[in-house]
Amino acid sequence: MKIVACVKAVPEEQDIAIKSDKTLDLSKAELKVGQYDLNAVEAAVQLQEATGSEEPILVTVGSTKGLKNSKLQKAMLSRGAGALFGVADDSLDSIDAFATAKNLAAAISKIGGVELVICGEGSGDIYSQQVGPILGQLLGFANLNAVSRITLMGDKLEVERTLENEIEVLEVTLPAVLSVTTDINKARIPGLKEILAAGKKPTTLWGAADLEMTKEGNIEVISTLAPPETQRQQMVFEGDSEENIAQLLDNLRKVL
Amino acid sequence: MNKLAKVFVIAEHMGAMQELVSGAAQLGESTALVWAGDKGQAVGADTVYYLGELNNDRILEHYAPSIINLVKTEQPNLVLVESSRKGRLMAGTLAAALGTSVLADATEIIIDNGVVTKRMVYGGAALSSERSSAPTTVATVSPGVFETAAAGKAANLVEVPFVAPATSVKCRERKTKAGESVNLRAAKRIVAVGRGFTAPEELKLAEQLAAAIGAEVGCTRPIAEEEKWMDKARYIGVSGVMAKPELYIGIGISGQVQHMVGVSSARTIVAINSDKNALIFKQCDYGIVGDLKNVLPALLAQLGK
Numbered sequence: 001m002k003i004v005a006c007v008k009a010v011p012e013e014q015d016i017a018i019k020s021d022k023t024l025d026l027s028k029a030e031l032k033v034g035q036y037d038l039n040a041v042e043a044a045v046q047l048q049e050a051t052g053s054e055e056p057i058l059v060t061v062g063s064t065k066g067l068k069n070s071k072l073q074k075a076m077l078s079r080g081a082g083a084l085f086g087v088a089d090d091s092l093d094s095i096d097a098f099a100t101a102k103n104l105a106a107a108i109s110k111i112g113g114v115e116l117v118i119c120g121e122g123s124g125d126i127y128s129q130q131v132g133p134i135l136g137q138l139l140g141f142a143n144l145n146a147v148s149r150i151t152l153m154g155d156k157l158e159v160e161r162t163l164e165n166e167i168e169v170l171e172v173t174l175p176a177v178l179s180v181t182t183d184i185n186k187a188r189i190p191g192l193k194e195i196l197a198a199g200k201k202p203t204t205l206w207g208a209a210d211l212e213m214t215k216e217g218n219i220e221v222i223s224t225l226a227p228p229e230t231q232r233q234q235m236v237f238e239g240d241s242e243e244n245i246a247q248l249l250d251n252l253r254k255v256l
Numbered sequence: 257m258n259k260l261a262k263v264f265v266i267a268e269h270m271g272a273m274q275e276l277v278s279g280a281a282q283l284g285e286s287t288a289l290v291w292a293g294d295k296g297q298a299v300g301a302d303t304v305y306y307l308g309e310l311n312n313d314r315i316l317e318h319y320a321p322s323i324i325n326l327v328k329t330e331q332p333n334l335v336l337v338e339s340s341r342k343g344r345l346m347a348g349t350l351a352a353a354l355g356t357s358v359l360a361d362a363t364e365i366i367i368d369n370g371v372v373t374k375r376m377v378y379g380g381a382a383l384s385s386e387r388s389s390a391p392t393t394v395a396t397v398s399p400g401v402f403e404t405a406a407a408g409k410a411a412n413l414v415e416v417p418f419v420a421p422a423t424s425v426k427c428r429e430r431k432t433k434a435g436e437s438v439n440l441r442a443a444k445r446i447v448a449v450g451r452g453f454t455a456p457e458e459l460k461l462a463e464q465l466a467a468a469i470g471a472e473v474g475c476t477r478p479i480a481e482e483e484k485w486m487d488k489a490r491y492i493g494v495s496g497v498m499a500k501p502e503l504y505i506g507i508g509i510s511g512q513v514q515h516m517v518g519v520s521s522a523r524t525i526v527a528i529n530s531d532k533n534a535l536i537f538k539q540c541d542y543g544i545v546g547d548l549k550n551v552l553p554a555l556l557a558q559l560g561k
């Protein structure tokens with residue numbers, strides 16, 4: 001079974017700075033793999049291990065500058081996948097979910113013969129939880145989100161979905177796009193050996209000349225601004241002595 | 257505010273349905289609810305497009321082609337979709353079929369040269385204002401954006417013809433989750449626990465504190481999603497509950513933005529953490545640097561006095 005996992009490179013959130021005009025400064029934030037996409041990769045690898053089929057393929061859409069980073073590529077490829085395909089163009093940095101899904105669909109069609117696409121619950125930065133659902137419809141595949149278990153049953157999949165108030169158990173005929181929850185598995189942590197081996201795995205970046213690229217979405221971002229900050233007193237007592245606890249309690253009592 | 261001609265609502269749960277129907281009436285001249293399941297529950301909009309029953313043979317997803325067909329025919333200006341799991345899937349499916357994207361997780365919606373929404377991005381570190389000028393805009397709406405209006409009129413009911421899906425998804429079983437019902441969004445006081453708790457037994461300490469001060473217990477995402485020590489309805493933050501308590505006490509919580517944004521409007525924030533450099537101390541009113549296993553029993557003892 002040919003499996004693709006979709007992963008997004010996102011800025012390290014700890015290093016996002018806020019400028020005085022409340023806009024964001026991403027220049028110091030290195031790209032990393034979206035936290036919740038690691039569960040998608042893990043789910044793909046576990047299915048491949050269960051079936052003994054070829055190693056899953058990773059597909060990513062992003063800026064050429066970002067995706068060329070070999071540390072990022074290794075972070076993507078050190079978790080059990082066999083190859084990485086990127087749709088890369090500097091216009092693809094902040095496109096909407098529809099345009100992202102169009103590019104993923106173009107890459108998946110170009111790879112050919114893909115039967116199962118696994119997406120994460122949401123991207124680490126935008127987290128709209130929409131790229132998977134849109135992609136499923138664009139490809140015309142069976143399309144499910146909130147998937148918390150995937151089991152192979154002959155040429156079909158048994159899939160469990162964890163919804164707000166209920167669990168669904170479904171039988172899915174391939175091809176399918178499944179967006180998985182973050183509790184579907186515990187993503188493996190790569191060791192030095194895996195990271196070194198990742199450097200040797202094939203990585204292909206496709207540009208506008210290689211496939212039909214969608215460079216623009218139809219949602220316009222008017223502004224992205226940090227919310228106003230609330231001033232806090234920051235009265236912090238060091239140590240759990242009786243006096244400190246009593247002080248804390250005095251302050252607490254004022255608001256109880 | 258300008259109104260749109262036609263606003264549709266797609267929802268699966270009663271509460272969200274009522275909120276969105278009342279939102280649709282604020283935003284649109286005419287409103288319609290697209291509904292599957294219990295026919296009698298569908299009221300409030302000018303028109304109800306009734307899809308059919310919900311059971312193992314027909315889950316909401318099976319109605320996607322019918323909904324796409326309906327929306328393409330009726331061409332509403334805006335479709336408001338509940339931001340539940342199934343709602344999100346339906347929104348994405350519908351938007352893709354219409355050749356557009358989704359305005360996701362709107363916390364505010366206005367009509368201004370198209371549909372303009374606000375939503376949190378970068379884990380709550382920023383608010384993004386986005387505009388869609390698609391002929392039909394699809395938006396998922398966060399809970400609490402619209403007030404529920406008084407029970408509406410009985411609507412004009414239209415049965416929507418079933419369009420069979422091309423792909424095969426069969427539902428074998430639907431189990432109700434045992435989960436408890438808790439409404440952290442309405443809680444005035446919250447005691448929240450994080451990964452500083454290393455065993456489920458330790459949670460008792462937090463529960464005792466909560467009981468002593470009349471608070472609800474909440475948690476960070478990993479406590480619910482990874483450790484599974486608490487129900488998902490109890491995790492606070494950008495992807496969980498956006499709470500507005502008067503008092504929030506965060507214990508063994510590092511204070512990352514994705515969590516803190518869920519309590520940023522709290523009047524008072526108290527932090528208990530063993531690491532004096534923990535981010536939460538920069539965002540609290542009162543804090544104590546100490547091991548929760550010492551601080552909580554001591555605090556409880558003094559509270560009892």
Ligand SMILES: Cc1cc2nc3c(=O)[nH]c(=O)nc-3n(C[C@H](O)[C@H](O)[C@H](O)COP(=O)(O)OP(=O)(O)OC[C@H]3O[C@@H](n4cnc5c(N)ncnc54)[C@H](O)[C@@H]3O)c2cc1C
Pocket residue numbers: 035036122123124125127379449450451452453475476477478479491492493494495496497507508509510511512514515528529530531534546547548549
């Ligand atoms: C897209 C996205 C969305 C997310 N949404 C959410 C969300 O909605 N809600 C959410 O909570 N998280 C969310 N997260 C996760 C978030 O980034 C953090 O990982 C999470 O909030 C950290 O949880 P924590 O504070 O419990 O754990 P940690 O960050 O591990 O912190 C544990 C803290 O406990 C302290 N500690 C350890 N031992 C003790 C002790 N004995 N006594 C006292 N203190 C102790 C440590 O000093 C540390 O500060 C999201 C992440 C992403 C990428």
Ligand SMILES: Nc1ncnc2c1ncn2[C@@H]1O[C@H](COP(=O)(O)O)[C@@H](O)[C@H]1O
Pocket residue numbers: 006007008009034036037040059060061062097100104118119120121122123126127128129130131132
């Ligand atoms: N630029 C991208 N490249 C590859 N996969 C993506 C990209 N953006 C989103 N995805 C996938 O779609 C999922 C949902 O993303 P989002 O809709 O942005 O929350 C992510 O968890 C990824 O698996």
